[in-house]
Amino acid sequence: MTxxxxxxxxxxxxxxxxxxxxxLTEIKLFNLSxxxxxxxxxxxxxxxxxxxLWHNTSSWANIPTSVWTNAIALLSFVFLFSAPKMSxxxxxxxxxxxxxxxxxxxxVLKSSSQRYYLSARLYITSVVVLCHLTLLVPHFIx
Numbered sequence: 237m238t239x240x241x242x243x244x245x246x247x248x249x250x251x252x253x254x255x256x257x258x259x260l261t262e263i264k265l266f267n268l269s270x271x272x273x274x275x276x277x278x279x280x281x282x283x284x285x286x287x288x289l290w291h292n293t294s295s296w297a298n299i300p301t302s303v304w305t306n307a308i309a310l311l312s313f314v315f316l317f318s319a320p321k322m323s324x325x326x327x328x329x330x331x332x333x334x335x336x337x338x339x340x341x342x343x344v345l346k347s348s349s350q351r352y353y354l355s356a357r358l359y360i361t362s363v364v365v366l367c368h369l370t371l372l373v374p375h376f377i378x
Contacts, residue, residue, distance in 0.1 A: 245356055249363050251277050256367040260374075271320045274371060278327045278364070279312045285334050286312075293341045301341050308334060321372065328368035335361045 255277055258270035265273060290305035308330050315323040315330075335357060 242356070245360060248281060249360055252281075252364055252367045256370055259371050271371065274367075275316065275320065275323045275327065278323075278331075278368070279316050281364075282312045282327060282330055282334065283309050285331075285338075289334065289338050289341065301337060304333075304337055324368045324372050328365045331361050331364050331368075 252274070255265075255270055255274035258265060259274055261270075263270065286305045286308050290302055293301045293305075312327065312330055315326045318326070338357065339354060
């Protein structure tokens, strides 16, 4: 994996952290609520991850993976218009499912770069899911 790809992967987490921080402080950005920005960015990144997985596994041998990736993409669109609590829970679940779907599709870890990528994806998925869970806390305190 190149240095540029590695940096891009980790840079993609920064908006999650920024929007999560803004949500906790209730500071608006672009006259939008931080939760709206966070959920919107989450849908975009989830679809990017799913689209990449779909592209990498789009063959007749991986029809189930293709079906799952399309289902997740459509489900994330529904979460864009759902109540924030439902969106945060659903999107976190989709990120976890997407990671395991990608792990399943990489049945044989042929190279150290593939192992490194999946390790980085686990770390990033964990951070992203933790951000979603952090934003859920105020919904359960109310």
